[in-house]
Amino acid sequence: xxxLATTPEPPYYAVIFTSLRTDTNDGYSxxxxxxxxxxxxxxxxxxVDSVRDGRLGITVSYWQDEAAIKHWKQNTxxxxxxxxGKTKWYEQFHVHIARVERCYLFSK
Amino acid sequence: xxxLATTPEPPYYAVIFTSLRTDTNDGYSxxxxxxxxxxxxxxxxxxVDSVRDGRLGITVSYWQDEAAIKHWKQNTxxxxxxxxGKTKWYEQFHVHIARVERCYLFSK
Numbered sequence: 001x002x003x004l005a006t007t008p009e010p011p012y013y014a015v016i017f018t019s020l021r022t023d024t025n026d027g028y029s030x031x032x033x034x035x036x037x038x039x040x041x042x043x044x045x046x047x048v049d050s051v052r053d054g055r056l057g058i059t060v061s062y063w064q065d066e067a068a069i070k071h072w073k074q075n076t077x078x079x080x081x082x083x084x085g086k087t088k089w090y091e092q093f094h095v096h097i098a099r100v101e102r103c104y105l106f107s108k
Numbered sequence: 109x110x111x112l113a114t115t116p117e118p119p120y121y122a123v124i125f126t127s128l129r130t131d132t133n134d135g136y137s138x139x140x141x142x143x144x145x146x147x148x149x150x151x152x153x154x155x156v157d158s159v160r161d162g163r164l165g166i167t168v169s170y171w172q173d174e175a176a177i178k179h180w181k182q183n184t185x186x187x188x189x190x191x192x193g194k195t196k197w198y199e200q201f202h203v204h205i206a207r208v209e210r211c212y213l214f215s216k
Contacts, residue, residue: 004126004164004202014206016122016168018112018157022216049126051159051166058159058166060124060204092215094112096168098122098206107200108130 005047007062010100012046015069017059019093021052028089031081038077044068055091062100069097113155115170118208120154123177125167127201129160136197139189146185152176163199170208177205 021028039045039061046062063069072078085093129136147153147169154170171177180186193201 004128004200007202007204014122014124014204016124018168020112049164049166051161051164053159053161056157056159058157058168060126060166060168062204086214090214090216092112092213094115094214095212096115096122096170096208097210098208100204100206102205104203105200106194106198106202108198 005049005060005062007046007100007103010103012100013063013066013069014096014098014100015061015063016096016098017057017061017093018096019057019059020091021055021057022089022091024088026088027084031084031089035078035081038075039072042068042072042075044071066097113157113168113170115154115208115211118211120208121171121174121177122206122208123169123171124204124206125165125169125201126204127165127167128199129163129165130197130199132196134196135192139192139197143186143189146183147180150176150180150183152179174205 036048036050039048044064046064048059048061050059144156144158147156152172154172156167156169158167159165
């Protein structure tokens with residue numbers, strides 16, 4: 001990753017996905033990678049930052065509006081991944097959907 | 109970290125801090141740790157999740173309202189850390205302030 005996600009002037013939406021993994025891999029990495037690729041191709045997608053260190057991961061994706069988030073949530077391939085996430089890969093996860101109101105950027 | 113941050117029924121606020129580190133350590137880990145401890149002690153603080161993997165880090169903190177965020181931003185010790193962050197520790201960082209409108213929780 002070379003840069004942080006580039007975001008426009010607010011308002012827009014953020015989906016904050018925080019998760020604790022199980023010990024089960026079984027296709028996890030490939031699916032996580034594929035979901036990022038698929039998200040990037042969705043209408044209304046703005047950008048994404050994603051980090052995992054061991055069990056704990058945080059992925060923040062930015063979207064133009066709530067309709068774009070709803071559309072992505074219902075994507076067929078994403079629905080299948082969500083199901084495997086619950087049965088195999090995640091011990092716990094939280095999804096916070098939030099309206100970005102302000103943004104400060106710093107760059108050297 | 110044993111669990112993800114516990115958050116109440118929306119609405120409340122999230123501060124999404126995404127950063128790319130420089131190669132300079134010089135007190136970084138101690139200050140990062142201290143800032144989490146100090147944030148937890150602030151009025152209006154709800155919870156925090158924080159992950160770093162190499163250069164890229166994401167910290168999401170949750171707050172009862174915008175006044176609590178403003179108060180934390182102006183904390184004297186935090187202001188000093190923010191200054192060192194810009195001069196020493198961060199190549200780039202983004203702060204997105206967002207109003208949490210919905211939340212889904214999953215736990216095995």
